[in-house]
Amino acid sequence: MVRRPRLPGEPYRAPVKKSQVKSPQFASGKKKSPLRVVIISGLSGSGKTVALRAVEDLNFFCVDNLPLSLIDSLVSRLSRNAAERDIAIGIDIREMEFFSANVDRVISTLKERYRLEVLFLEADTQVLIRRFKETRRPHPLGGDLEAAIQSERQRLEPFKQNADRVIDTSSYSPHQLRDFISSIYGSGARTKDLVVTLTSFGFKYGVPENIDLLFDVRFLPNPFFVPALKDRNGTDKLTAEYVMNNPDARAFMKKTMDLLKFLLPRYRREGKSYLSIAIGCTGGNHRSPAIVEEIARLIGEKLVVNVIHRDIS
Incomplete structure (x- = not known):
């Protein structure tokens, strides 16, 4: 690189290496991405799919079953898109093995960089049993249904403890839950x-x-x-x-x-x-x-x- 000669009386400035220049967005290490990121998780049968579809209708960019370890790279890529959209990510028990031991650290790190909110859905055990019987779908953990629900409840407890919102959907119909989620993350939520x-x-x-x-x-x-x-x-x-x-x-x-x-x-x-x-x-x-x-x-x-x-x- 060719530098111009220093003029008489001009103070000396040491050359700056390219590696020393920090990105404006993270120069302080504290500035967050303007994108809002909502992680939707909870018990199987509690309404995660309904919630994800509700925010998708609010023009969120939605991804289902994404491991937490990949959220940072996904949001970083989307934040470079000129047409910025809020992001919703569905995570269930099938992905828990990727991060169960480090859920506190992963959530904390993501919250430092993004406007992150964790939504956790749950329901009474008997309500979940009824829903699974009505849909005739097997529980992701298999085996005895009630035992699987209790096991899932225990394994997801660390994730629930990190949630910003915990919603019991026992008394909600799918339509009512959809309206409720829309009211939280729609215009009412944007005006806080x-x-x-x-x-x-x-x-x-x-x-x-x-x-x-x-x-x-x-x-x-x-x-x-x-x-x-x-x-x-x-x-x-x-x-x-x-x-x-x-x-x-x-x-x-x-x-x-x-x-x-x-x-x-x-x-x-x-x-x-x-x-x-x-x-x-x-x-x-x-x-x-x-x-x-x-x-x-x-x-x-x-x-x-x-x-x-x-x-x-």
């Missing part, structure tokens, strides 16, 4: 808004898992004992009017909305991404669905709201 899931349920069928706030409305008169309303549910106009016209229901709604007006801005301020609220009555068919629909109506204009009526017959 709070996603609220409202679930009605019947105590006689058990309390939903992973609930942040739970309210019991069994103190309200039960439309089940009104002949004209017995065969209707809480989403029906007549049933909803019967429930909401009760003075105790109106007082409950006022106090509950005052509580939510206090809590929701503070949850958002603390960076909470989503909030799960459950409303329960005896059978989950009349009172709790009516209350859920009313709360959804009142807060739905300002927040992303998902409604699940778990036990409506």
Whole structure:
């Protein structure tokens, strides 16, 4: 290389070797790629395929069954593409052997370089058993189904501990899960808004898992004992009017909305991404669905709201 002569009075500058020049993107070692990377994992039968298809519809670049060791090279290659897209990567028990011993280190390293989020899906054992029987598909670990599920749950525990979001899909239909994932990673997630899931349920069928706030409305008169309303549910106009016209229901709604007006801005301020609220009555068919629909109506204009009526017959 030919260098020009130093002019009189000009300070001396030592020549810089090409190997000493750092890439602008990682010169500090701390600047992250602008791409968002979501790793979707969890128990077999918990809905990973549904979740992956949901984010694919949001224009994510999706790859399934990719070992963690290859994520860095994949994202590096995609980050050089002018048309940047968020990336979603599905990982299940079949790939765990590649990194199970180093999952903490691998996830930590990836989070240093990328806007990485780990989503982990799970469900109750009995729900998973029912889903496998309905689809007639074998469990990836083979053998006795219940034993395979328990084994998978134990082997994936280190991955679950590294997850940013853990979602129990026991009470979700595929359509409901798809809508929920879309609300998290769609427009609501990009503005870092709070996603609220409202679930009605019947105590006689058990309390939903992973609930942040739970309210019991069994103190309200039960439309089940009104002949004209017995065969209707809480989403029906007549049933909803019967429930909401009760003075105790109106007082409950006022106090509950005052509580939510206090809590929701503070949850958002603390960076909470989503909030799960459950409303329960005896059978989950009349009172709790009516209350859920009313709360959804009142807060739905300002927040992303998902409604699940778990036990409506």
